[in-house]
Amino acid sequence: MKIDIGTEGKILGTKRVSPNGQVSGLSEYAGEEVLIIYPGPREPRVRMDAKDYLKEVERAVQAQMRHAFTRYRGLKDRYRDEAEATRAFLKAKSPKSFQGLVENVDEWVEAQVKRAEENVAKRLGKDDEDRRGG
Secondary structure: OOOOOOOOEEEOOOOOEEOOOOOOOOHHHHHOOOOOOOOOOOOOOOOOHHHHHHHHHHHHHHHHHHHHHHHHHHHHHHOOHHHHHHHHHHHHHHHHHOOOOOHHHHHHHHHHHHHHHHHHHHHHHHHHHHHHOO
């Protein structure tokens, strides 16, 4: 493609560069001064000031916080409390060999707490008797 710009010269359109770095079609200009414009980078270069970066980071953080809060609300509507959410997660994601493990652990913990409460109650009751002189 050639575009005439008057009697003094012309602007060359696109030309292919050969593997050895020469541009075809320029041999007719040997010894003359020519204007060569290199193509820009394949990907755009964006230069921003520090304040522009700060604004971009603020926007990204704000978007992330909005997304996290939306997910939080959804989970809060879906589950009554953290324990229920944990049970649902373990039930859905744990291997089949773990099925029933959560219920067993809950029962075991409940039994341990009940036993500890009974021991404390007995000791407190015994301390009361000791104080009364029993």
